[in-house]
Amino acid sequence: MKHIGAVQAGVTADDSDREPTSGELDAIETEMTLIQAEIELLDVQISLLDRPVTETDTRRLRRAHRKVLVARLVLANRDGDAFADVA
Numbered sequence: 325m326k327h328i329g330a331v332q333a334g335v336t337a338d339d340s341d342r343e344p345t346s347g348e349l350d351a352i353e354t355e356m357t358l359i360q361a362e363i364e365l366l367d368v369q370i371s372l373l374d375r376p377v378t379e380t381d382t383r384r385l386r387r388a389h390r391k392v393l394v395a396r397l398v399l400a401n402r403d404g405d406a407f408a409d410v411a
Contacts, residue, residue: 358395364388
């Protein structure tokens with residue numbers, strides 16, 4: 325039987341590529357508030373798929389959406405401050 329496998333380096337991963345680097349983990353940690361806010365928004369959207377939307381649901385959806393926007397704003401301002409220090 326002939327073995328079929330990817331030979332190109334871009335397709336096959338090295339063992340060292342299996343785990344995230346410390347820089348990638350730091351980036352994830354920095355964006356964790358945004359990630360959690362997006363998950364909360366997605367949970368609200370999923371819960372509203374199969375039933376009529378009430379006033380309370382509308383408030384939950386708006387609150388979750390605002391939370392995502394605030395998290396994005398904080399993250400963007402943090403990145404902007406980092407670039408201002410370099411310049």
